[in-house]
Amino acid sequence: MKSWLLTIVFLISAAFTFAQNTPKVYRTKNGSNISKNIPYQEQYQFEEFNPGKVYFRNGRIANARLNYNLFYGEIEFIDTKNDTLLLNDQDFMDSIAIGSEIFYYLPRQGHIREIKNYGKVRLGEKQVLAVLDNERESAYNHYSATSAISNYKTFSNQNGSQWMKPSDNVVFKRKSIHFFIDKNKQFYIPSKASTLKLFRDNSKEINDYIKEQNIDFSKQSDLTKLLEFCNSL
Known part of the structure; x- marks a missing residue:
């Protein structure tokens, strides 16, 4: 009897662990408002905008409430009007800290989070909500947007703008891309x-x-x- 109970407990625990580790998948119709179809907490790295610091190469430090947007693959801030905006002057920034997390900016890729510093090399991760199309994945990035996500007919990625039919079902899933970062903040696949x-x-x-x-x-x-x-x- 005990062995059966242990087996059942083990199977339930394994199933729970698998469910926790399985990336969530979201389906939405093209032309719909994806900000309403995907839970707010799943659109960002952190549950809320947290106090952070932006470090510039000239030594200046700016304080702001920051969060990492998984759609854009970039960090956003809340301004004095309580609007959510993407950061400007990325090329003049050295790093960004949100709590204990450190981010670096890679042109045309967005912000990369430092997982661990190994001295000579850091391991970085870029997490995004990716579009799945016939089992092929491409990051959904729209760098020019500075307002809330709204209706769309295209998405942009490293291959440029991609058109989708109005009837298409768009599938999103979290995806991680890793980078090596050297002491000069040069990035390597x-x-x-x-x-x-x-x-x-x-x-x-x-x-x-x-x-x-x-x-x-x-x-x-x-x-x-x-x-x-x-x-x-």
Whole structure:
């Protein structure tokens, strides 16, 4: 009897854990207001706009209430009129802090959150609500918008503007894209080549480790393991 109870508890716990780790998927009709179809909390990194600091390269620091918008892939702020806007002067900013979280700006990509600093290299993550189209994913980014998300007939990504038919069902899901960030805040797509370039003094040991551990550069757990190894050399 006890063994059966333990088995049931284990299955319920496993199902609950799986549900927690499974990315949420949202479906909305093209032409509808996606800000109403997707819960507000799911459109942002944080549950609310939190006090933060914007650090400029000239030493200036600006205080504001900030949050990361998963549609735009950029940080927004609330101004004195209580309007929600995207940040300007991105090229003059060094970094942005929201609580303990640090973000850096990558032109044409948006803001990248620092996951961990390994000294020579930081591991960064860009999280977005991605559009799924026939199992292909592309980030929904509309950088020129500074007001609430409204009706749309196109979405913009790295491939430019993409038209969708008015009857299309649009499917959104959270997606994470990772980056290596060096001391000069230069960004690299994680790969064997970029890793060996960043740690060229230990290229042989790292090359062997990548082969032995069968590192998957699309997995955060593997990237963390790899950077911990590189940092130990």
